[in-house]
Amino acid sequence: MSERNEQVPVQGNRANSARVYDYILGGKDHYEVDRVAAEASLRAWPGLRTSMLANRATMRRMAHWLAAEAGIRQFLDIGTGIPTEPNLHQVVQGQAPDARIVYVDNDPIVLAHADALMRSTPEGRTSYIQADMTEPGTLLTDPALSETLDLGRPVGLTVIAMLQFVKDAHGLIETLLRPLAPGSYLAITLATGDLAPESAALAREYTERGIPMYLRTRTEVEALFAGLDLVDPGVVPMTSWRPSDGAAPPENGTNMYAGVARKP
């Protein structure tokens, strides 16, 4: 546990997805219960660390593409995680210094680190909302959202490595997209059992430790983009989503799909 968070109380002595992720990515913000869950998860599926690193890289490629190619200047990032540089705002403000970003998470440790997420360029702006994504009405009416983003203009909605924790992913995406202007984009990555069937053991491990995890098929992931225009290459294993160096992507060893689509 980093010094900053020694005072943050662990809730219900249960593992938490932000802190398990932080431990596996080599961060400093986790409790014993998270480390035990992380080690058990790595035993259940040793590909987990590779997959998490590939997920962060995919988030950065998607954020870069949205800013550089799609011209998006406003972002709503659901389930931000404990900051791991470069964070989304650093990627997009590297392309467009005036970009504005709203981060949302429900973990108290992410809140304790919110200042790292608030280091915006002078031209842009970042803000942080502490909210539960399963109650989207709360985050959508938080004043920080309307003070930071102009919802009359397109927004990049990024929901990265989140939807495996949500039972009604379709309902959540629909609710979050509803207030966003035409020309907005949805970018997601999420866990599947299609690519690494052994990772089903990982989902069981997370679920048994109090973090219910739902694996989805490609067809189910494509259904989350209903009514939107999928950007090439569609829903693909995340390492195949616009790999930056043009090299053949390492398809094996990861367990997530990625996709980006435009709201017409």
Ligand SMILES: C[S@@+](CC[C@H](N)C(=O)[O-])C[C@H]1O[C@@H](n2cnc3c(N)ncnc32)[C@H](O)[C@@H]1O
């Ligand atoms: C696996 S991490 C993903 C972090 C980041 N999006 C990334 O891909 O690197 C999941 C994050 O979602 C947050 N989270 C989980 N359930 C949530 C909920 N119901 N509402 C808001 N945030 C949640 C956790 O606190 C954690 O920070």
